[in-house]
Amino acid sequence: xxxxxxxxxxxxxxxxxxxxxxxxxxxxxxxxxxxxxxxxxxxxxxxxxxxxxxxxxxxxxxxxxxxxxxxxxxxxxxxxxxxxxxxxxxxxxxxxxxxxxxxxxxxxxxxxxxxxxxxxxxxxxxxxxxxxxxxxxxxxxxxxxxxxxxxxxxxxxxxxxxxxxxxxxxxxxxxxxxxxxxxxxxxxxxxxxxxxxxxxxxxxxxxxxxxxxxx
Numbered sequence: 001x002x003x004x005x006x007x008x009x010x011x012x013x014x015x016x017x018x019x020x021x022x023x024x025x026x027x028x029x030x031x032x033x034x035x036x037x038x039x040x041x042x043x044x045x046x047x048x049x050x051x052x053x054x055x056x057x058x059x060x061x062x063x064x065x066x067x068x069x070x071x072x073x074x075x076x077x078x079x080x081x082x083x084x085x086x087x088x089x090x091x092x093x094x095x096x097x098x099x100x101x102x103x104x105x106x107x108x109x110x111x112x113x114x115x116x117x118x119x120x121x122x123x124x125x126x127x128x129x130x131x132x133x134x135x136x137x138x139x140x141x142x143x144x145x146x147x148x149x150x151x152x153x154x155x156x157x158x159x160x161x162x163x164x165x166x167x168x169x170x171x172x173x174x175x176x177x178x179x180x181x182x183x184x185x186x187x188x189x190x191x192x193x194x195x196x197x198x199x200x201x202x203x204x205x206x207x208x209x210x211x212x213x214x215x
Contacts, residue, residue, distance in 0.1 A: 008127060010078065010094040010135045017092045019080035026072075026183040031190035032063055035070045038183065041102055045069050048101045048113050048148065049076060049178050051140035052121040053129025055097040056191040057200030061120050062101050063190065067108025072100045073191075074183045077140060077174070082182055088136050097136045100181050110148055111211050114155045117141065118209040121202050123173045124163060130201040139173040149175070159209045166207050 027037050041047070052058040055073040063071045075083055078094030088095045101113060121129055123139040143149040152175045160171050183189075192198050 010138075011092060013079040013094070015092070016079040016094050017083065017087050017090070019087070019093070020082045023082050023183065024084055024185060027186040027189040030063075030070050030072075032193050033070060037070065037072050037189060042069065044104065044106070045102050046105050046110070047144050047178075048103065048110060049098050049142035049144075049181060050101070050113075050117050051077070051096040051098045051138060051142075052117060053097070053137045053139075053202040054132050054200055055099055055184070055188070056198060057202045058097075058120070059099045059190065060192045060200070061116055062099060062113070063193075065103075065108060065112075065116070067104045067106075067112075069102040069104060071102070071190075072181075072183060073188050074098060074100060074181050075136075076142060076179045076181050077176065078179075081180075085185055085188065089134065091135055095136060095182075096138055096140050097184075098140065098142065098181065110151055111155070114141075114151060115209045115211055118155060118159050119204050119207070122168070122205050123159075123171045124169045124205075126172045130203055132201045139171075141173060141175045142178040143175065144178050149177070155209060155211050158211060159207075162207050162210065163205065166205065168205060168207070 075095035080093035083093040129137045141152045
């Protein structure tokens with residue numbers, strides 16, 4: 001993916017670009033499942049949001065899991081409303097590249113999704129993931145309930161010693177209440193399904209997260 005920002009920290013709100021008052025255009029339907037990308041969400045479904053580096057590869061990790069209703073890529077945890085991809089890559093919006101995952105908790109647990117999160121990238125790298133460098137590639141979990149917050153923090157504490165035992169540093173993952181999610185442009189949605197040979201710079205640590213993995 002294109003990147004230009006190599007900042008060590010996200011900018012303060014007053015340093016961010018102004019953005020715009022209307023949403024940028026995105027896809028109407030999920031390219032893989034054919035479901036509406038922006039809802040409505042069926043009754044009983046829940047949402048989760050993760051930042052793990054390049055959102056192309058992250059989304060692919062989730063959309064094929066049993067129990068996932070729909071996935072979408074976008075920008076969150078910054079200060080610029082309705083930012084474009086180019087603005088996010090400038091490092092002047094504060095946003096992270098994230099994936100919004102809508103799932104059926106009867107078919108897949110939130111803890112299951114957390115295991116994919118922890119094992120699917122290196123959460124110790126700060127403002128980068130692999131060769132992708134910039135604040136938009138930071139590790140993040142954005143929670144939609146108190147239960148999700150508790151589970152996210154608990155799994156972080158459980159995973160940290162395993163990483164240390166394998167020679168990794170401290171976990172840098174930010175865990176926050178879910179901020180506003182801004183849908184990314186249409187061409188980013190399910191990018192690696194549309195472009196199977198596309199670049200994806202994320203990679204796991206090879207360390208197993210010691211939590212229940214019950215679908």
